Amino acid sequence: YQLLSSKGKRLPPGPTPLPLIGSLHLLGDQPHQSLAKLAKKHGELMCLRLGFINTIVISSAAMAKEVLQKQDLAFSSRMSPNAVHAHDQFKYSVVWLPVAARWRSLRKVLNSNIFSGNRLDANQHLRCRKVQELIAYCRKSSQTGAAVDMGRAAFRTSLNLLSNTIFSKDLTDPFSDSAKEFKELVWNIMLEAGKPNLVDFYPALEKLDPQGIRKRMTVHFGKVIELFSGLINERTETGKTQMLGTTDVIDVLSDSKETRRIDRTHIERLCLDLFVGGLTHINTLVWAMADHVRTRKYCKSRLTRTVIGKGKFSTKQNIQRLPYLRCMVKETLRIHPPVPFLIPRKVEQDVDVCGYTVPKNSQVFVNAWAIGRDPETWPNPLEFKPERFMESEVDMRGRDFELIPFGAGRRICPGVTLAVRMVPVMLGSLLNSFDWKLEGGAGPKDLDMEEKFGITLQKALPLMAVPIPL
Numbered sequence: 001y002q003l004l005s006s007k008g009k010r011l012p013p014g015p016t017p018l019p020l021i022g023s024l025h026l027l028g029d030q031p032h033q034s035l036a037k038l039a040k041k042h043g044e045l046m047c048l049r050l051g052f053i054n055t056i057v058i059s060s061a062a063m064a065k066e067v068l069q070k071q072d073l074a075f076s077s078r079m080s081p082n083a084v085h086a087h088d089q090f091k092y093s094v095v096w097l098p099v100a101a102r103w104r105s106l107r108k109v110l111n112s113n114i115f116s117g118n119r120l121d122a123n124q125h126l127r128c129r130k131v132q133e134l135i136a137y138c139r140k141s142s143q144t145g146a147a148v149d150m151g152r153a154a155f156r157t158s159l160n161l162l163s164n165t166i167f168s169k170d171l172t173d174p175f176s177d178s179a180k181e182f183k184e185l186v187w188n189i190m191l192e193a194g195k196p197n198l199v200d201f202y203p204a205l206e207k208l209d210p211q212g213i214r215k216r217m218t219v220h221f222g223k224v225i226e227l228f229s230g231l232i233n234e235r236t237e238t239g240k241t242q243m244l245g246t247t248d249v250i251d252v253l254s255d256s257k258e259t260r261r262i263d264r265t266h267i268e269r270l271c272l273d274l275f276v277g278g279l280t281h282i283n284t285l286v287w288a289m290a291d292h293v294r295t296r297k298y299c300k301s302r303l304t305r306t307v308i309g310k311g312k313f314s315t316k317q318n319i320q321r322l323p324y325l326r327c328m329v330k331e332t333l334r335i336h337p338p339v340p341f342l343i344p345r346k347v348e349q350d351v352d353v354c355g356y357t358v359p360k361n362s363q364v365f366v367n368a369w370a371i372g373r374d375p376e377t378w379p380n381p382l383e384f385k386p387e388r389f390m391e392s393e394v395d396m397r398g399r400d401f402e403l404i405p406f407g408a409g410r411r412i413c414p415g416v417t418l419a420v421r422m423v424p425v426m427l428g429s430l431l432n433s434f435d436w437k438l439e440g441g442a443g444p445k446d447l448d449m450e451e452k453f454g455i456t457l458q459k460a461l462p463l464m465a466v467p468i469p470l
């Protein structure tokens with residue numbers, strides 16, 4: 001990399017001079033951590049040259065507010081990685097479309113029809129059933145003393161939880177071969193999309209695709225799109241689910257006045273977005289369980305099981321009565337935001353930010369990971385301490401910039417309403433039904449908390465925990 005700006009030294013107005021090719025090596029395989037260290041030295045807004053791409057890194061809440069709120073429109077395009085050029089996904093996907101008419105109509109459908117409170121209330125029972133299945137699975141393990149691989153269990157539950165929200169049916173029997181196949185497919189998509197791709201920094205290499213990432217993405221996307229296409233056909237033939245008293249995403253997309261102009265390709269690609277985006281919360285569940293097993297804070301808190309009763313499943317209503325559980329979710333998202341740089345933005349024109357000139361076509365990383373661990377905002381930032389939120393009204397839906405795991409502004413995560421229901425319900429049900437111990441009698445200090453950077457920030461080693469019935 002080459003640094004273009006540094007602390008206290010404002011760049012003169014006007015276009016920033018572009019340096020020669022820099023180097024990517026210094027960022028290593030934990031770029032969120034490397035960039036946080038660099039920011040300590042060079043300031044809250046850094047402009048780096050990565051390969052041929054100008055990269056702006058934002059590392060403070062105040063600067064994040066500047067770009068995601070005050071100048072949101074100028075920063076709301078996306079830098080689409082070459083991986084999503086497979087099957088032209090970037091031309092259809094709500095994640096990658098620029099802020100223009102097509103993106104607006106897709107977002108309107110998501111915000112008002114799919115993720116509205118009423119809609120989520122209406123199909124809540126489908127999700128509750130999936131959580132009950134998860135608890136039944138853990139109960140079986142508890143009878144034999146077998147450890148549960150939390151990531152896998154959460155993946156299986158979440159896949160069908162989303163599938164029920166979208167198609168009103170399980171995608172697959174969670175223990176069948178086809179479930180395994182689909183899981184691998186989605187993991188592979190997340191893996192490829194998360195790999196640093198030389199083409200993204202040296203666009204001249206696009207045709208060569210030297211790491212083969214686009215080629216493999218073409219195969220994975222092709223299979224998923226075929227699967228969704230089949231499911232949509234099946235749904236169109238059998239008709240609406242409203243007869244069953246619920247409305248799912250496909251009903252909304254095929255029926256609503258709002259969505260009449262959304263064609264079949266967009267519907268298929270929206271399903272893909274929702275599945276890939278929707279699985280983000282698995283990481284949050286795994287990190288929250290890991291922090292729980294390490295600190296056992298939930299058990300120590302008096303505000304938990306006593307309120308709803310041991311062994312009871314958490315429901316949306318119960319969650320309202322479990323403030324400590326909600327604080328645990330916030331604390332987990334503060335320390336381990338699953339999308340550490342948000343989804344990279346891009347500026348189409350030169351933009352002035354607090355005296356800096358951000359040159360046009362720069363990509364913009366907002367380091368939500370560094371912001372969540374900033375010692376100026378968070379005392380003892382590395383300590384898992386849900387209590388810090390008990391007396392505070394810090395909001396994580398894009399209003400308070402010191403906690404922005406879902407981003408902010410126009411491009412804020414549309415699934416935030418679903419995520420803030422799903423995660424506490426799953427977590428609360430797991431914690432309220434069992435005590436959890438590490439496999440093989442390992443003590444809390446033995447738990448490895450290392451992170452693995454990718455499209456989402458995962459726990460590097462799987463969390464294997466043994467459920468003990470209460």
Ligand code: HEM
Pocket residue numbers: 094095096107273274275277278279280281284337338339342343405406407408409410411412413414415416418419423
């Ligand atoms: C813990 C759970 C989740 C986290 C932390 C999360 C985080 C994020 C972040 C940081 C962004 C980028 C925001 C920005 O650029 O400012 C995003 C975008 C997005 N998320 Fe989520 N997300 C979660 C769950 C979900 C769910 C459940 C869905 C849908 C089922 C979803 C669908 C999307 C979509 C479609 C976008 C792209 C929006 C756009 O570009 O206009 N996410 N998410």
